[in-house]
Amino acid sequence: MIEQSLLNLMQGFGVALQPHNLMWSFFGVLIGNLIGVLPGMGALSAISMLLPLTYTMHPVPAILMLAGIFYGSQYGGAIGAILLNLPCHPPHAVTCLDGYPMTLAGKGGTALGITMISSFFAASVGIIVMIFASPLLVSIAFKFGPTELFSIMLLGLLAGGTMSKGSALKGVAMTAMGLLIGIAGTDVNSGVMRLTFGLPELSDKVELVALALGLFGVAEFLRNVNRMQVIGSGTKVRLRDMRPSIAELKQSFMPMVRGTAIGTLFGAMPGTGPTITTFIAYALEKKISKTPDRFGHGALEGVAAPEASSHSKTQVDFIPTMSLGIPGDAVMALILGALLIQGIQPGPQLISEHADLFWGLIASFWIGNVLLVILNVPLIGIWVKLLRVPYRYLYPSALFFIAVGVYSTNNSLFEVGEVLVFGIAGAIFAALDFHVAPILLGYVLGPMVEEYFRRALLLSHGNMMVFVTRPISATFVACSALLVLLQVFFWARGSFTKRNTERRLREQRASSERLPQ
Amino acid sequence: MNIKSGFPLPFAKRYGKDLYAGALIFLFGIGAISAGITYNIGSLSRMGPGFFPVAVGAILVLVGLAIAFTSKRPDVHAEAKEHLPPEWRGWICIAAGVLAFVVLGKYGGLLPATFAIVFISALGDRQNNVKDALILALGMCVICTVVFWWALQLQFPLFTWG
Numbered sequence: 184m185i186e187q188s189l190l191n192l193m194q195g196f197g198v199a200l201q202p203h204n205l206m207w208s209f210f211g212v213l214i215g216n217l218i219g220v221l222p223g224m225g226a227l228s229a230i231s232m233l234l235p236l237t238y239t240m241h242p243v244p245a246i247l248m249l250a251g252i253f254y255g256s257q258y259g260g261a262i263g264a265i266l267l268n269l270p271c272h273p274p275h276a277v278t279c280l281d282g283y284p285m286t287l288a289g290k291g292g293t294a295l296g297i298t299m300i301s302s303f304f305a306a307s308v309g310i311i312v313m314i315f316a317s318p319l320l321v322s323i324a325f326k327f328g329p330t331e332l333f334s335i336m337l338l339g340l341l342a343g344g345t346m347s348k349g350s351a352l353k354g355v356a357m358t359a360m361g362l363l364i365g366i367a368g369t370d371v372n373s374g375v376m377r378l379t380f381g382l383p384e385l386s387d388k389v390e391l392v393a394l395a396l397g398l399f400g401v402a403e404f405l406r407n408v409n410r411m412q413v414i415g416s417g418t419k420v421r422l423r424d425m426r427p428s429i430a431e432l433k434q435s436f437m438p439m440v441r442g443t444a445i446g447t448l449f450g451a452m453p454g455t456g457p458t459i460t461t462f463i464a465y466a467l468e469k470k471i472s473k474t475p476d477r478f479g480h481g482a483l484e485g486v487a488a489p490e491a492s493s494h495s496k497t498q499v500d501f502i503p504t505m506s507l508g509i510p511g512d513a514v515m516a517l518i519l520g521a522l523l524i525q526g527i528q529p530g531p532q533l534i535s536e537h538a539d540l541f542w543g544l545i546a547s548f549w550i551g552n553v554l555l556v557i558l559n560v561p562l563i564g565i566w567v568k569l570l571r572v573p574y575r576y577l578y579p580s581a582l583f584f585i586a587v588g589v590y591s592t593n594n595s596l597f598e599v600g601e602v603l604v605f606g607i608a609g610a611i612f613a614a615l616d617f618h619v620a621p622i623l624l625g626y627v628l629g630p631m632v633e634e635y636f637r638r639a640l641l642l643s644h645g646n647m648m649v650f651v652t653r654p655i656s657a658t659f660v661a662c663s664a665l666l667v668l669l670q671v672f673f674w675a676r677g678s679f680t681k682r683n684t685e686r687r688l689r690e691q692r693a694s695s696e697r698l699p700q
Numbered sequence: 701m702n703i704k705s706g707f708p709l710p711f712a713k714r715y716g717k718d719l720y721a722g723a724l725i726f727l728f729g730i731g732a733i734s735a736g737i738t739y740n741i742g743s744l745s746r747m748g749p750g751f752f753p754v755a756v757g758a759i760l761v762l763v764g765l766a767i768a769f770t771s772k773r774p775d776v777h778a779e780a781k782e783h784l785p786p787e788w789r790g791w792i793c794i795a796a797g798v799l800a801f802v803v804l805g806k807y808g809g810l811l812p813a814t815f816a817i818v819f820i821s822a823l824g825d826r827q828n829n830v831k832d833a834l835i836l837a838l839g840m841c842v843i844c845t846v847v848f849w850w851a852l853q854l855q856f857p858l859f860t861w862g
Contacts, residue, residue, distance in 0.1 A: 363728070370739075
């Protein structure tokens with residue numbers, strides 16, 4: 184099987200290196216990097232803004248370009264996080280902790296260089312895992328019926344809701360909201376219009392681009408207007424500064440490997456977002472470090488490990504997205520949505536039916552990562568300048584690009600209105616401490632979850648036990664139950680320890696008040 | 701507790717955001733259920749189009765209640781740094797800009813719509829004055845004409861009437 188995989192990979196390189204495809208991949212990386220660098224714009228807004236462009240393209244270049252945009256913007260986000268302490272893409276929040284202090288200490292270039300090296304290393308490992316694990320997973324996936332697919336989607340949705348960030352209950356609420364938005368429109372089985380508020384424009388489902396740009400574009404502008412203070416850090420990063428010394432390379436090598444391992448492990452789990460992965464990688468480095476005090480004051484390990492983990496996680500995340508049709512996080516949900524729009528149903532058949540697409544994508548990951556390195560060497564100076572674009576010029580222009588982008592998907596002004604509705608809703612949710620990313624996950628999976636649930640119960644004549652009597656499905660259901668129990672356990676323990684610390688604090692305060700007398 | 705310090709704050713401060721968050725989710729759940737039961741629910745073995753909305757609505761109701769009931773009074777010491785007044789000017793300008801794009805897109809064409817969305821939304825930032833917004837909007841009009849109308853051949857006339 185390994186020889187077959189290698190042979191396929193060679194073929195994939197053939198596809199990805201076709202000048203036409205290579206050009207789109209390059210274009211994606213460049214534009215992704217450009218948008219990712221702009222303050223307040225992350226991978227999600229970059230992909231959703233450029234998604235309409237891919238509608239008219241062939242599936243292969245379209246996906247290659249989207250993947251390029253993705254890691255371009257991810258790297259662009261790291262630049263903002265390290266140089267300006269601005270985490271535009273949530274996983275970079277951890278990078279800020281040590282990356283920004285490094286900038287303050289005049290080592291910003293080194294931090295960027297290490298970021299680039301660790302992301303390239305981690306992505307390469309992730310790709311290798313992908314090459315060997317995907318065919319394996321596919322052979323299992325062929326045994327999946329609607330029952331199993333429903334159970335694994337349930338697990339993915341639960342994990343996506345509870346393990347992303349913030350309160351688990353709120354994550355579940357957002358996931359369910361996404362499911363609801365996903366099923367709005369015409370029911371495929373009966374033709375009934377559901378949740379359309381009598382609007383004929385909604386009969387053809389809510390537009391993916393409108394939802395994504397509303398939640399991650401307009402909502403962000405609403406949250407940040409007059410609040411985002413971009414102060415140019417005044418750092419000048421030259422090519423020379425980006426080259427880390429041998430000692431620094433040695434210092435960051437093991438954290439890089441550990442970060443990659445954590446990312447790979449979590450990537451295999453559907454639904455766990457990249458943010459949680461980076462936090463775990465950071466915490467691990469801090470735990471095993473001999474000098475944990477350095478963390479938060481510019482420790483190189485604190486940049487290398489989280490960046491490596493998020494990149495390997497991202498690569499491995501493509502496995503469940505492509506072979507099972509279950510995205511790991513909101514970005515993967517967008518890519519899955521793009522595949523569906525192209526008429527490609529991700530699933531175990533994808534690798535055999537669209538071999539050129541799958542292996543071309545894998546090959547393009549490598550090419551894209553090389554392109555990223557080559558691009559950033561001469562362009563880093565420009566990116567640093569772009570970081571200083573004032574927000575007051577940026578958001579009106581971005582708003583226009585969003586409006587035109589959404590219009591161009593279906594030449595419909597109604598969908599521009601949808602963007603506004605989702606934008607305001609997203610901002611309100613965010614103000615109430617919800618994290619909106621699970622909505623997208625729920626939206627993409629909603630129709631599939633319903634379909635598999637219906638089919639599974641149709642086959643079992645309405646017997647709910649079918650989800651626990653079939654072994655594969657039972658495993659996923661057990662995992663979901665475990666996840667819920669763990670959350671309840673943490674919650675109970677959390678409120679217990681909180682009460683304890685409060686008591687201890689009170690006692691301490693009381694005793695310290697007594698002391699001076 | 702000081703009640704006079706700005707409109708929504710003492711409210712949120714007193715009961716905690718989570719109560720409102722839970723109530724909102726609860727209402728969405730009720731909405732989904734009431735919409736779902738108007739379609740055919742069916743049985744487990746033969747589900748109608750209403751089954752799934754009602755099921756998801758029920759989940760939302762439960763989760764909403766759980767959020768509301770586990771809400772705690774916010775820690776007064778921790779909250780102190782997050783006292784930002786709501787940004788009405790920004791919100792109104794951004795919303796009006798998008799609405800203007802929709803309306804002018806239908807009754808004016810691409811160029812008036814472009815100008816309106818950039819100009820109006822730029823006014824939402826307190827540091828932008830009319831001149832800045834005007835220059836930015838005109839600049840975007842040029843970009844729009846070159847990139848979207850000329851290069852990408854967007855199906856959107858530059859000027860139209862109705």
